[in-house]
Amino acid sequence: MFKEHLRKIVENVEGAKAALLMEFDGIQVDSYAQGDVDIITLGTEFSQLMTHVKRTASILEVGDLEEMMVKTEDLILVFRVVNSDYFLTTALSSDGNFGKARFVLRLTVPRIMEEF
């Protein structure tokens, strides 16, 4: 159901290793991974962060959170809010196509919404 959408994210973005649909409280809905990325652990840790950012954006009155990106030496994580309860995320290698990841996540959100 969701796995097909997640697989397409990973296959369409150069350098993508995994994709995940998760609740803001850290519960995984579905995931797809290629290779050795532990997307569940990444998603769980960063879901707390997404919740923190969502709250901060609300306090600062800068509109709803839409997107987040974190880049480390080894990894790029791109997050896209689906609705108030869920977010999509994909993990890329640090030289992965970040612009394409943003684009593909944005396109995937309405397709995910159709399944709700």
Next chain:
Amino acid sequence: MFKEHLRKIVENVEGAKAALLMEFDGIQVDSYAQGDVDIITLGTEFSQLMTHVKRTASILEVGDLEEMMVKTEDLILVFRVVNSDYFLTTALSSDGNFGKARFVLRLTVPRIMEEF
């Protein structure tokens, strides 16, 4: 000293409203703002987040944090780590040139380092 670098970020990036050099513990070093963006408050709130992300990246062993982006309905915030103590951030309108912001921040880091 730093203000000149911060001013150049704001002037060179389409849609940029403010730039800030801050310690990870939330203490402002210097800032430059055009218009009504309260970059100090944004920086202070998000510095906690940067510290949180830095710690999470370390726990997950995905290399040092380099960059972060948060996009809300009204605002794009781009963060670039300078060293283990400081980060640069710029606030853009939500239709601002995010790619240019990343590029200019990356170029500015070595210039900031020269002043240390």
